[in-house]
Amino acid sequence: METTVKTVRYASEARPWLAFYDKKFWDMEPPACTVFDYLCQQNKGHLTDIALSYYGNTISYADLIVNVKKTAAALRAIGMKKGDIATVVSVMTPEAIYLYYAADLLGATLNLVDPRYSPEGIRDYIQEVDSRLLFCLDAAYEKCRQAIKRTSVEKVVVISPADSLKGPVKLAYLLANHDKNRYGSNVVRWKAFLAAGQGESTAAEPYDPDHCCVVVHTGGTTGSPKGVMLGDNAFNSLIQQFTAYEEVFERQQRLLNVMPPFIAYGFACGVHLPLCLGITVVIVPNLDPAKLGRLVLKHKPSHMFGVPTHYQTLAEDRKLKNADLSFILNFAAGGDSLSLGAEKTVNDFLAAHGAPYPLAKGYGMTEVCSAATACAGHHNKPGSVGIPLVNTLVSVFEPGTDKELPIGERGEVCICGPATMQGYYGKPEETQIILRKHPDGRVWVHTGDLGYMDEDGYVFLDSRIKRMIIRHDGFKVFPTMIENALSMHPAVRGCSVVSCADKDHFQGRLPFAFIQLDPSCHKKKRQVVQELRQLCQEELPEYVQPVGYKFVDTPPYTPVGKVDYRALEQSIQPSDY
Incomplete structure (x- = not known):
C-alpha cells in the first residue's frame, strides 16, 4: 500500500498568494520618488478631479497641489529646512494633509501626535524629536501651551477646523465655537502663516531614499511607546501594491476618511492611498460613531478604512434598515481583531443591502506602514486577515527565532516588504529587536503576533504573543x-x-x-x-x-x-x- 507524502512548503519560497494577482504586478519596483512627486505623477492629466471634500468645500487636485506648495513656502519662511522635524497635534483636516506633503517637498519630517494626550505626554513626544516648530489644533492649544514649557519649541502655528470651511458652514461653526484661547507672542494663525510665505521658493528638495516623512507613535499597549520612522518608499510602495486590486479601485470614487492622522493607518490608507488612485477623500475630522450611518447615506462612499466596531455599528443602524448599499465596494476592517460571529453579522448585513463584496479585511502594524495583508473584492475567507500584498512576504517562524515553519503550522507571523519602517526614532536597540536579518539575507519584522498561513496563502491570526x-x-x-x-x-x-x-x-x-x-x-x-x-x-x-x-x-x-x-x-x- 502506497503512502502519500505531503510536500512541505515554505511561504517565503512558494508564495501561493501570487496566484490571486495578475503577473504584471508580481515584480514591481517601488517608485523612486517622494510621496508628493508620486501624488503629482498619479494625477497628471486629472487635475480638475476632486481630491478632498470637507463639509461641502471641494478641493481639486490642482488646488491641492497649489495649497501644498503654498504651505511649503510658508514652512521655508518660518525657518523649516531639510532634516528638520515639526510636531503636529491635530485631527484630520485639509491643513494636516497640506503639511504632510509640504514637509515632504522640503525634505523635512512631521512628528504626529494625538491631541487627546495630556500636556505631559505631548511634551515627551516634542522632546523626543527636539521640535522647534509646533502645529496644533486650536482646541488643543491650552494643553500644547503647557506642553512646550521647557522644550525647544520656538514657534506655534494654530489650525482651526474652520480654516478650510466656506460660506454659511464656516459662519455656523465660528458662532458655535468661540475661540477663547489667549495666545502667546510666539503664536501665529494658519492664515497669517501662509501669508508670510509669499515670495518664498516652492522648489522641491531632491529625492532622498533615506528621508523620513513622518514619525508615528505606537500606542504603548505592548511596551513603552516608540516613534516609528516611515519614509517615502514605505508610503509609495504600499499604495503601488494596492493598485493590484483593480476590481475595486477606480478614479473619482469616494472614500470616507474616519481615521486620525496620528496613526499610520490614517495617512497611508486614508489619505495617500486614495489620493494617488484619484479617489475623492471625504474628510471627517472627529467621527461620532452614532452618525456613521447618516454619513454613509449622505456621501455614498465606495471605500472606508476603519476598525471592526465601525462596521458592527453600521450593521445595527436603523437608518440603514431599507437602504441600498450597492455602492459599497471596499469597506475594510483593520487595527483590531474581528471575531467570526461579528464578521458574519456584518457580511449578512452587506449582502442584504446589495453590497457586491463582503467586508474587506487587512492586517499590519505601524512598523510596516499599516498594512501587509488584505482581502478585497471576492478574494476573501471568513476568519482570515487576507493574503499578503503582492510584493510583500509574510511567513510564520518559530517564535523569537529565524527558523521558518512550513505552511499550515502555527508560529510568530513575520513580514518582509518594501513598506518596512526605517526604525524607531532614537532607539536602535529596540529597532534591532523587531527588525532582524535572517540567514536568507532578508530583514524580517517580528510582529509578536501568532498565527498561520493556509495552502492558498491566506493568513489567520491567533493572538498577540503578549x-x-x-x-x-x-x-x-x-x-x-x-x-x-x-x-x-x-x-x-x-x-x-x-x-x-x-x-x-x-x-x-x-x-x-x-x-x-x-x-x-x-x-x-x-x-x-x-x-x-x-x-x-x-x-x-x-x-x-x-x-x-x-x-x-x-x-x-x-x-x-x-x-x-x-x-x-x-x-x-x-x-x-
Missing part, C-alpha cells in the same frame, strides 16, 4: 479561539477574552470573558452564561474553558479605537470568578 494566556501546566490558550466560539451565540454582540489570575496555583493565568449583549436579547444574564458555558464545552478543549464571564455595555477602547485589553484585565475582581 495576549496569549499560559496556564500553570504550560498549556497555551489563544483568546481569539474562545472569542470566535462565543461570538457565534445569537445573544452576543461582542466579546473580549483576557487573562486572570489562577486562584489555585501560584503560577499561570486563566481565560476570562467579557460579553456585550445584543440589545434584542431578553434572556436573563444567568441563562446566557449557562448557554455560553455549554457552547464552549461543545466547541473548545477542556483547558480552554473561560473561568468567568462579565457583562459590559461597551468595552474600554484605546485612543485609536482598539479594545483596551489591559484595562479589562485590571477591572477583574476575585469575586468575578
Whole structure:
C-alpha cells in the first residue's frame, strides 16, 4: 500500500498568494520618488478631479497641489529646512494633509501626535524629536501651551477646523465655537502663516531614499511607546501594491476618511492611498460613531478604512434598515481583531443591502506602514486577515527565532516588504529587536503576533504573543479561539477574552470573558452564561474553558479605537470568578 507524502512548503519560497494577482504586478519596483512627486505623477492629466471634500468645500487636485506648495513656502519662511522635524497635534483636516506633503517637498519630517494626550505626554513626544516648530489644533492649544514649557519649541502655528470651511458652514461653526484661547507672542494663525510665505521658493528638495516623512507613535499597549520612522518608499510602495486590486479601485470614487492622522493607518490608507488612485477623500475630522450611518447615506462612499466596531455599528443602524448599499465596494476592517460571529453579522448585513463584496479585511502594524495583508473584492475567507500584498512576504517562524515553519503550522507571523519602517526614532536597540536579518539575507519584522498561513496563502491570526494566556501546566490558550466560539451565540454582540489570575496555583493565568449583549436579547444574564458555558464545552478543549464571564455595555477602547485589553484585565475582581 502506497503512502502519500505531503510536500512541505515554505511561504517565503512558494508564495501561493501570487496566484490571486495578475503577473504584471508580481515584480514591481517601488517608485523612486517622494510621496508628493508620486501624488503629482498619479494625477497628471486629472487635475480638475476632486481630491478632498470637507463639509461641502471641494478641493481639486490642482488646488491641492497649489495649497501644498503654498504651505511649503510658508514652512521655508518660518525657518523649516531639510532634516528638520515639526510636531503636529491635530485631527484630520485639509491643513494636516497640506503639511504632510509640504514637509515632504522640503525634505523635512512631521512628528504626529494625538491631541487627546495630556500636556505631559505631548511634551515627551516634542522632546523626543527636539521640535522647534509646533502645529496644533486650536482646541488643543491650552494643553500644547503647557506642553512646550521647557522644550525647544520656538514657534506655534494654530489650525482651526474652520480654516478650510466656506460660506454659511464656516459662519455656523465660528458662532458655535468661540475661540477663547489667549495666545502667546510666539503664536501665529494658519492664515497669517501662509501669508508670510509669499515670495518664498516652492522648489522641491531632491529625492532622498533615506528621508523620513513622518514619525508615528505606537500606542504603548505592548511596551513603552516608540516613534516609528516611515519614509517615502514605505508610503509609495504600499499604495503601488494596492493598485493590484483593480476590481475595486477606480478614479473619482469616494472614500470616507474616519481615521486620525496620528496613526499610520490614517495617512497611508486614508489619505495617500486614495489620493494617488484619484479617489475623492471625504474628510471627517472627529467621527461620532452614532452618525456613521447618516454619513454613509449622505456621501455614498465606495471605500472606508476603519476598525471592526465601525462596521458592527453600521450593521445595527436603523437608518440603514431599507437602504441600498450597492455602492459599497471596499469597506475594510483593520487595527483590531474581528471575531467570526461579528464578521458574519456584518457580511449578512452587506449582502442584504446589495453590497457586491463582503467586508474587506487587512492586517499590519505601524512598523510596516499599516498594512501587509488584505482581502478585497471576492478574494476573501471568513476568519482570515487576507493574503499578503503582492510584493510583500509574510511567513510564520518559530517564535523569537529565524527558523521558518512550513505552511499550515502555527508560529510568530513575520513580514518582509518594501513598506518596512526605517526604525524607531532614537532607539536602535529596540529597532534591532523587531527588525532582524535572517540567514536568507532578508530583514524580517517580528510582529509578536501568532498565527498561520493556509495552502492558498491566506493568513489567520491567533493572538498577540503578549495576549496569549499560559496556564500553570504550560498549556497555551489563544483568546481569539474562545472569542470566535462565543461570538457565534445569537445573544452576543461582542466579546473580549483576557487573562486572570489562577486562584489555585501560584503560577499561570486563566481565560476570562467579557460579553456585550445584543440589545434584542431578553434572556436573563444567568441563562446566557449557562448557554455560553455549554457552547464552549461543545466547541473548545477542556483547558480552554473561560473561568468567568462579565457583562459590559461597551468595552474600554484605546485612543485609536482598539479594545483596551489591559484595562479589562485590571477591572477583574476575585469575586468575578
